[in-house]
Amino acid sequence: MTSAHFSSREDALLVDALRRGDEAAFVELVGRYGALMLRVARLYVPTRSVAEEVVQETWLGVLRGIDRFEGRSSFKTWLLRILTNIAKTRAVREGRSVPFSALAQAELETSEPSVDPDRFFPQGERWANYWASSPPRFDELPESQLLSSETLAVAREAIDGLPDAQRTVITMRDVAGFASEDVCEVLGLSEGNQRVLLHRARTRVRRALELHFKAGEA
Amino acid sequence: MASELTCKELVELVTEYLDGQLPADELERFEEHLVYCGPCVTHIEQMRETIRVAGGLREEDLDAAVADDLLAAFRGWREGAA
Numbered sequence: 001m002t003s004a005h006f007s008s009r010e011d012a013l014l015v016d017a018l019r020r021g022d023e024a025a026f027v028e029l030v031g032r033y034g035a036l037m038l039r040v041a042r043l044y045v046p047t048r049s050v051a052e053e054v055v056q057e058t059w060l061g062v063l064r065g066i067d068r069f070e071g072r073s074s075f076k077t078w079l080l081r082i083l084t085n086i087a088k089t090r091a092v093r094e095g096r097s098v099p100f101s102a103l104a105q106a107e108l109e110t111s112e113p114s115v116d117p118d119r120f121f122p123q124g125e126r127w128a129n130y131w132a133s134s135p136p137r138f139d140e141l142p143e144s145q146l147l148s149s150e151t152l153a154v155a156r157e158a159i160d161g162l163p164d165a166q167r168t169v170i171t172m173r174d175v176a177g178f179a180s181e182d183v184c185e186v187l188g189l190s191e192g193n194q195r196v197l198l199h200r201a202r203t204r205v206r207r208a209l210e211l212h213f214k215a216g217e218a
Numbered sequence: 219m220a221s222e223l224t225c226k227e228l229v230e231l232v233t234e235y236l237d238g239q240l241p242a243d244e245l246e247r248f249e250e251h252l253v254y255c256g257p258c259v260t261h262i263e264q265m266r267e268t269i270r271v272a273g274g275l276r277e278e279d280l281d282a283a284v285a286d287d288l289l290a291a292f293r294g295w296r297e298g299a300a
Contacts, residue, residue: 035277
């Protein structure tokens with residue numbers, strides 16, 4: 001399996017196995033969500049080692065609470081909710097309490113156009129603000145190129161280069177496949193702000209991919 | 219009557235559109251625009267493909283040491299629970 005888009009149903013099967021004390025199920029769940037958890041924890045606490053402790057504490061909480069998990073939300077949402085609660089408590093203790101919403105707010109205060117304005121006919125022309133030439137099509141690329149390791153590396157680099165809040169939102173929504181209401185709940189964001197951050201993040205990744213495919217043509 | 223949406227305006231609304239969150243009147247303008255604007259259709263397709271590529275990424279694995287600690291914690295929990 002190459003995708004990190006794990007279905008809730010697969011997770012539910014693993015959770016059942018985990019309740020029975022199945023070690024392989026535990027290892028699989030840690031493999032699925034461990035890195036994402038570390039990434040999210042790192043938003044709250046000052047160092048990587050503290051973030052690792054938060055991840056560890058979260059799994060202990062999961063093991064202790066697994067019998068009370070009723071599956072009303074998806075497992076991954078439940079998991080991340082526990083994680084952010086622990087991370088927030090820990091951040092206060094570490095004397096660093098920058099809520100995610102503040103981090104997000106700083107990113108929301110700046111704005112940039114989704115597409116380079118030069119791509120549209122300039123003001124004053126008959127077709128002002130319409131495309132001057134059509135953008136290249138991605139959907140005509142062969143699947144082998146669209147999802148090649150090279151293309152994935154370009155996307156990874158673009159995501160890694162994003163500001164914290166945008167990176168977290170796109171990682172949760174598009175890489176890990178969380179629903180928008182779950183992202184909002186876990187990160188304490190409004191629906192609208194979440195969407196603006198996601199839009200900016202996707203826009204930058206899209207731009208990086210377009211450049212990459214264009215370079216491949218040359 | 220609401221004015222026509224330009225391409226430059228439309229590209230700012232794509233994520234709202236894909237999330238199904240455009241208000242009805244804006245959705246109407248959005249879809250009207252797509253009827254005659256091939257480049258915007260292509261742009262939206264680019265965004266969909268971008269999402270698909272992101273969905274193909276996998277988060278890196280945890281450090282082996284961290285994973286080992288977690289496994290030890292799991293075994294401790296299982297002993298205690300048994």
